[in-house]
Amino acid sequence: MSWVSFCCLFSMSAWCWLPAGCYSNGKVTKACGNMEPHHGGQGQSGPSPYRLTANASTFSPGDHIQVKLSGTTHFDGFLLQARDAASANSGSTVGTFTLIDSVTTQLLTCNKQPGSAVSHTSDAQQTEVGVIWNAPEHPPDEVQFVVTVVSHYKVFWVKLPGPTVYKQGVTPHPPESTTKPSVHTTTPAPLPGPFVSDGCGQSKSCLLDPPGCDPKEDGGCFFLSMTPLETDKVSVIFELSGPAEGYIAFALSWDTWMGNDDVYMCIKDEDRVSVSAAVLSGRTHPDDQTQSGLSSVSWRLADGVIQCRFSRAVRLSNQEPGRYDLDQEYFLFLASGNVQFGKVWKHNRQPLISTHRKLITGRPDVLEGSRGPMLMKTHGAMMMLAWMLTGSVGTFVASFYKPDWPNQSLLGQKVWFQVHRGLMMLTVMLTTVAFFLPFFYRKAWSKHAGVHPYLGCCVLALSLTQPIMAVFRPPPDSHRRCIFNWAHWAVGSLTELMAVAAMFVGMHQSSLLLPSPWATHVLIGYVTWLASFRLLLLAQKHLSIKRSLRSDEQQFILSVQSEPSGWGSVIKSLILAVLALGNSAFLVALLSSVVNV
Numbered sequence: 001m002s003w004v005s006f007c008c009l010f011s012m013s014a015w016c017w018l019p020a021g022c023y024s025n026g027k028v029t030k031a032c033g034n035m036e037p038h039h040g041g042q043g044q045s046g047p048s049p050y051r052l053t054a055n056a057s058t059f060s061p062g063d064h065i066q067v068k069l070s071g072t073t074h075f076d077g078f079l080l081q082a083r084d085a086a087s088a089n090s091g092s093t094v095g096t097f098t099l100i101d102s103v104t105t106q107l108l109t110c111n112k113q114p115g116s117a118v119s120h121t122s123d124a125q126q127t128e129v130g131v132i133w134n135a136p137e138h139p140p141d142e143v144q145f146v147v148t149v150v151s152h153y154k155v156f157w158v159k160l161p162g163p164t165v166y167k168q169g170v171t172p173h174p175p176e177s178t179t180k181p182s183v184h185t186t187t188p189a190p191l192p193g194p195f196v197s198d199g200c201g202q203s204k205s206c207l208l209d210p211p212g213c214d215p216k217e218d219g220g221c222f223f224l225s226m227t228p229l230e231t232d233k234v235s236v237i238f239e240l241s242g243p244a245e246g247y248i249a250f251a252l253s254w255d256t257w258m259g260n261d262d263v264y265m266c267i268k269d270e271d272r273v274s275v276s277a278a279v280l281s282g283r284t285h286p287d288d289q290t291q292s293g294l295s296s297v298s299w300r301l302a303d304g305v306i307q308c309r310f311s312r313a314v315r316l317s318n319q320e321p322g323r324y325d326l327d328q329e330y331f332l333f334l335a336s337g338n339v340q341f342g343k344v345w346k347h348n349r350q351p352l353i354s355t356h357r358k359l360i361t362g363r364p365d366v367l368e369g370s371r372g373p374m375l376m377k378t379h380g381a382m383m384m385l386a387w388m389l390t391g392s393v394g395t396f397v398a399s400f401y402k403p404d405w406p407n408q409s410l411l412g413q414k415v416w417f418q419v420h421r422g423l424m425m426l427t428v429m430l431t432t433v434a435f436f437l438p439f440f441y442r443k444a445w446s447k448h449a450g451v452h453p454y455l456g457c458c459v460l461a462l463s464l465t466q467p468i469m470a471v472f473r474p475p476p477d478s479h480r481r482c483i484f485n486w487a488h489w490a491v492g493s494l495t496e497l498m499a500v501a502a503m504f505v506g507m508h509q510s511s512l513l514l515p516s517p518w519a520t521h522v523l524i525g526y527v528t529w530l531a532s533f534r535l536l537l538l539a540q541k542h543l544s545i546k547r548s549l550r551s552d553e554q555q556f557i558l559s560v561q562s563e564p565s566g567w568g569s570v571i572k573s574l575i576l577a578v579l580a581l582g583n584s585a586f587l588v589a590l591l592s593s594v595v596n597v
């Protein structure tokens, strides 16, 4: 709970208009963590007129250091803490203070440690206060003093960095954050190292991609964690990291569609990261990025990984229309992409979307997500089934098995014909249904999908031509029958070629990105497999024609038919079975990667 909501509880008004009555007693322990007064409005971002000084730069355990807050102009209130410089944003304090003047200053209990922070006692205007900091028995190497100063009700500076003091024997770092007047409300600070997935499901909820990855070990790990703060129950700490060119972001959404979402972005700006929130009204750039509502911001850039951390109040004031409360269930989106001129570009991969809604303030658990929308997965799976198995075996049968099983019939028709027709009908049906799924998903033409949707249209159109052509085919004894045969073969081959090409480009689509180059290799393997069987049977066909020529069986030559018998027939059936099995194996390999997208 922030200072203002604390006092608002008593004043029973949405806004506290009586500054003197709000925090003037200085009992501001509610602000221990983020040190924000929340006086309605943002902290000042310009240089502050206040300075923190210490009378020493090194210390030993148990030492006393005098810390002074002074200003070129007076202040109404302040909150002073000493923090571990390595994790200045973690909110944990170091050591205790002793008062010099107990009339104007008082000790506060932060993190259950009495005397770990100092504040004012009244709104009496002051220009200088001093206190003594006592180093603990087991101090961290570097301790930094930080102070929030309220000049006047709405004019305040949050977490002004003060001097850093070092434990005896520790070589001081070049003081960067202490000299920079970076004094925004969300004064960003560097993070000490990568986030860890230890504690996921125990102390925090995590969304990880690939599942179970640890950002500490794996630079390719996308990581989002949410830690509801036990101490105050009014804010949640978010940690977000992942490999990204320009930005990494997550969104809270009521549904699995982009639009009307509450988005949080960590945007790389040369060698810095800025963290902001926005309301995403449609499938466009986020508008009106803001930093309000975010506190304790820290970040890190290393090895192509963008990392940031911040805390957000569970409920935001009604000054933030469209922003969501955290005590509700949402789908979580995780996305990354490029940035140009500070503007966030479309994510370069499909966002990872949690498979379930998650109560942000709820019990810690490990969430599962997927980058492949169900409709697109189904589309891919059906198309692969159609063109790697049914269509492929169906055309293979028509190309090479017409003379086989001459004495058997299936439902009153030749065996090859029934198998061919059955498989091809299935292929056309699968293709037709699968074709429309992306339209249901996108609700429009897939604009950024390159040549793939055009190939898809051709495949569908040609696939539908085939059965129509077949229905109106001339009778077998007609002299136009060979025109049909030729056209049916040509259109079929063209369709199959286009379908295979569509599969090659399809597996690089962002909405169903299969592991690369593994999936491409599987498909190359499949094409090679199919081609070698075709070559084998072509060779066999030619050999048998030659043999027939030699044995003067003219009537068979004319119809390019030679009747294999006995062992030849068995071997050919076996070849068909092996082909179908091999195709299935390639298909299953790709389907399993579709499932895991």
Ligand SMILES: *[C@@H]1O[C@H](CO)[C@@H](O)[C@H](O)[C@H]1NC(C)=O
Binding pocket: 055, 056, 064, 065, 066, 132
């Ligand atoms: C700083 O001030 C404290 C308290 O007055 C004192 O105990 C300490 O010796 C001083 N340190 C230095 C280096 O002057």
